[in-house]
Amino acid sequence: MIRNMRDTSYIEKKLRGYLYGTACADALGRPVELLTLDQIKEKYGEHGILELTPDSPWTDDTQLMLVLARGLLRGAELELPELMSKIAEELVLWLDEPDLGAGATTRGAALSLKDRIPWNKSGISSKTCGSLMRVGILGFVYQNDPIKLVKVAQVSGRITHSHPVAEAASIAGAYSVKLALDGVDPGEMFEPLLEVTKGISKEFTQALENSYKVAYSDVGDEEGLKKLGQGWYADETFALAYFCILRYPNDYKKAIQTAVNITGDSDSVASVAGGILGARLGIDAIPVSWTEALKEKEKIGEIVEPLLEKYFQLSGSKLRS
Template sequence: MSEGNTQSTPDLENKLQGYIFGTACADALGRPVEHLTLEQIKEKYGEDGILEIPPESPWTDDTQLMLVLARGLLNGAELELPGLMDKIAEELVLWLDEPDLGAGATTRGAALNLKDGIPWSRSGINSKTCGSLMRVGILGFIFSNDPEKLIKAASISGRITHSHPTADAASVAGAYAVKLALDGMVPEDMFQPLLRVTEGISEEFTEALKGSYELAHSNLSDEEALQKIGQGWYADETFALAYFCILRYPDDYKKAVQTAVNITGDSDSVGSVAGGILGARLGIKAVPSSWVESLKEKEKLEGMIKLLLEKHFQVSGMN
């Protein structure tokens, strides 16, 4: 199953930059408030919460692990899936030597399993936390013209660390939502395709996705609705919270991300998932330039753009 590429290189580069920087900026905005309650956030930053990224802001393990996955793709996206998973597993082992930016116990434990020689098909831990979801969006870019491989790669690469069905469904949704965003689909129209590609994987995820959609169309305030969805530590809630924010603010990257991080819960992960999807749809100009300039190591992200574009076209040319 393949689809021809219909986007020009400049347009695709603009959207890739939107995804990469949209993810990292949202991650950096959420980082200082991740372990605070909403009440504590308001007490520290004012009634509207945290709204801007201070200079020299680092990102967290969310962006770090997206880059780990990106390197695996650069080394093997053109391979059949078992070969690609070998490359991703190698990068996860190498990641253990990188600075600890707050990675969860599940991802670290699975990477240690890989380091100990356990094959990637059995390295995953039965956890439904959001560590696999938060990194998979880049698959939506690389395989945007091959939805069948995209869905399989999102599922299998997610299960290298998180083998729980709820995490599996969220990984598929997270990657596929970026593909839909790159295609120009508005968040409202993503609902049915996301239900379709995750059908039968996890009833828990399906219910969370439906609940998010219904709450976004309710009369509840953002704050009231987000509290009903959850705190985002588990993958179904993480995606549901992010999807709610982009449904409410489909054309406003900044407002969607600000809404996503000002919660009691996993602010940086919810923010980065929402920011990556909207950044991919709206392009780099939607991401505040002041936020991009405030990222501590933005040159690392910039250095990936050309390489990922080349890999995307290499993979697309093989379809």
């Protein structure tokens, strides 16, 4: 594969779109995660929370996405057992980072890894969204290797969340970023997502179908989101995020404002939607005021070049094989 400046510039915009798209959405949802929609409106007005304030921190959603990214930088090209060991090591190191609100499932699995329980036995049978929220970066790194993408999404998710619902959601979360990078319209993602998650979880399949159906119905956003749940479980998290990008496939800001103003897991729903739309639309679609408002935006900037190098390394190897 020939790497040129045009390739690099285009892919870098998409990568920055994914990274900042995830983090900004996560940060916008952070203040309202534990509020009901009525409470959000009471605090922020009838339209809810709409803008990031200066020095807005993200949550464990972005934090753990960056943890997974570091694991990929250490060994994305390796076979699954060796790669999972690298990711497991990064999860153990993460335990020393500030607690940004990680769920009991992810923390419990990481503690098991620290106690030398093997990575293929550390997962907990939980339907929560902790594995889904971090896997979008796999869709970037393995964009040109969909077979490995699905395998890594499935197995890396199991390190913490071994329930079939979480497993299917993890695959969908990663694969949807790959599809976004491929230029697939959100409405056209439905069939490929059904295919790659086929037979894993009836609950997830039903949630995905409901999301598609409700998004193309004539109900309003608020009522449509209520029909899909609150997002505490991975199938609902993805369904809610998918609904938002189906409704606003070309408007990052509106999609994320819609995603956070719910009764439920606002930051996780938004971060999943934000990563997919950020990858689809690129960094230019994200308000500059939002990226500038991130408290630790330099952490994202530092990882861009290493991830680009890994992307081109893997893409070149795949094209030569």
